[in-house]
Amino acid sequence: MRLDLILRVGAKLVLPFILLFALYVQFHGDYGPGGGFQAGVIAAGMVILYSIIFGVHAAKRIAPPIMVEMMVPMGVVIFTGTGVASLLMGNNFLDYTGFAHEYLHAHEWGILIVEFGVLVTVCGTMVAMFYAFVQRGRS
Amino acid sequence: MIGNPSAEALVMAALLTLLAAVTIAIARQRNMFGVVIMSSIYSFLMASLMIVLDAVDVAMTEASVGAGISTVILLATLYLTGSMEYPQRRSVAIPLFVSIVVGAALVWGTIGLPAFGIADAPIHQHVAPTYIDFSRKHDMPPNIVTAVLADFRSFDTLGETTVVFTAGIGVLLLLQGGWRIGGARREDDTQGDDEI
Numbered sequence: 001m002r003l004d005l006i007l008r009v010g011a012k013l014v015l016p017f018i019l020l021f022a023l024y025v026q027f028h029g030d031y032g033p034g035g036g037f038q039a040g041v042i043a044a045g046m047v048i049l050y051s052i053i054f055g056v057h058a059a060k061r062i063a064p065p066i067m068v069e070m071m072v073p074m075g076v077v078i079f080t081g082t083g084v085a086s087l088l089m090g091n092n093f094l095d096y097t098g099f100a101h102e103y104l105h106a107h108e109w110g111i112l113i114v115e116f117g118v119l120v121t122v123c124g125t126m127v128a129m130f131y132a133f134v135q136r137g138r139s
Numbered sequence: 140m141i142g143n144p145s146a147e148a149l150v151m152a153a154l155l156t157l158l159a160a161v162t163i164a165i166a167r168q169r170n171m172f173g174v175v176i177m178s179s180i181y182s183f184l185m186a187s188l189m190i191v192l193d194a195v196d197v198a199m200t201e202a203s204v205g206a207g208i209s210t211v212i213l214l215a216t217l218y219l220t221g222s223m224e225y226p227q228r229r230s231v232a233i234p235l236f237v238s239i240v241v242g243a244a245l246v247w248g249t250i251g252l253p254a255f256g257i258a259d260a261p262i263h264q265h266v267a268p269t270y271i272d273f274s275r276k277h278d279m280p281p282n283i284v285t286a287v288l289a290d291f292r293s294f295d296t297l298g299e300t301t302v303v304f305t306a307g308i309g310v311l312l313l314l315q316g317g318w319r320i321g322g323a324r325r326e327d328d329t330q331g332d333d334e335i
Contacts, residue, residue, distance in 0.1 A: 025199070030280030033195035035288060037299075041203040048211055072307045079297050094293040104278050111280070111289040114296065121300050125307030126208050132314035133215035 011053040018046040026119055030108065036115035040122030047127050056134050065131055071124025078117030082110060147191060154188045171222040175213045182206035196284055 022042035025034035051059030082094065089098030096110025097103060161184065165177045182205030189198035253260040270287055273279070279286045288296050 029285045030282055032282060033284075034199055035196070035285050038196070038199045038203060041200070041208060045203060045207050048208070052211070069311070072304055072311075076297075076300055076304045079300050083293075083297070094297070096290065107277075107286075107290055108280065111285060114289045114293060115285070118296065118300050121304050121307075125303050128307055129212060129310050129314075130208075130215070132311055133212055133219075136219060136314050 007053055011049060015046055015050060018049070019043060022046065026115065027112070029115060030111065036118030037122050039115075040119040041126060043119070044123045044126030044130070048130050051130070051134070056131070060131070063127055065128070068124050068127045068131065071120050072128055073121075075117040075119065075121025075124065078120060079114055082113050082117065086110070151188070151191050154184055154191065158184050158188070169224050169226070171217055171220075171224060172214075175210060175217060178213070179206045179210040182209075 022039045025032075025042060026036060026039035029035040029039070047059055047063045050062065082096075084093075086095050086098055087093055091098050094110075094114075096107045098106065099109045100106040158181065161177055161181045165174055165181070168174050168177060182201055185205065186198040186202040189195070189201055270283060270291055273291075274283050274286050279290075
């Protein structure tokens, strides 16, 4: 791993803002453009940039492969679990009306949870795919 | 849009010209590394085009997936395969014929489309007014796209998430190998936790 000073310092400056932007896209999705899918890809992009600059070994310390692989089904579980929870509250599958007293709040919560599920699955899938490709090259 | 060229139309024309140039460059390029970088540029141009069309969500997805992640994945693939395409002598007649027929069919298909950007296109008459009225009535969040994706049509989004999940699992199964036969891992699975 050769270390390029400008790349390393530049990446260090940019990385936190990429993650922050991913969170912004995630939680501001109700008001601005974006949502779980875009946020997941941007967050995965942060991990991938980190591993390009600092090596996969360093990236696997901040995003361990086992966690990344768990994230892939976890998002679908969160999404489906939201639907089951709304079923248990007496509404239709994925009808968020029961989550809070007020209609609008309930649906904001529902959208937020569901989008979080999308983020988890997308981010996990992208990073896991990247790890799989990189690992393949070494054997 | 044609006849009264606005700034938007000019930007659009420039972007489309660049897109065509990049496409021709991709078709002529024989070095795979060049092709990957060109397709990344193509995605960025496409994202800019989507912004001009006011589809910021799509632009964001295109920029992050098309220009970002898939470029990285393709580069990782090139690392595995090598980056020169083997020169192959074969006739261009059949591919050319197929491209021309498909292209002509697509152009013929656009003739049947409603004019660009008009409000009474069928797509704006079907369920879209219901969504807009409903979210206005209930003071839903102002970005109706999010409300449509995650609330009105959350079944679709659940399906899409499952598709992403399935694709991820499939890629992992194919690439990580690790077919466990009788509980034992293949020997090449144990390699690969050293420094890159």
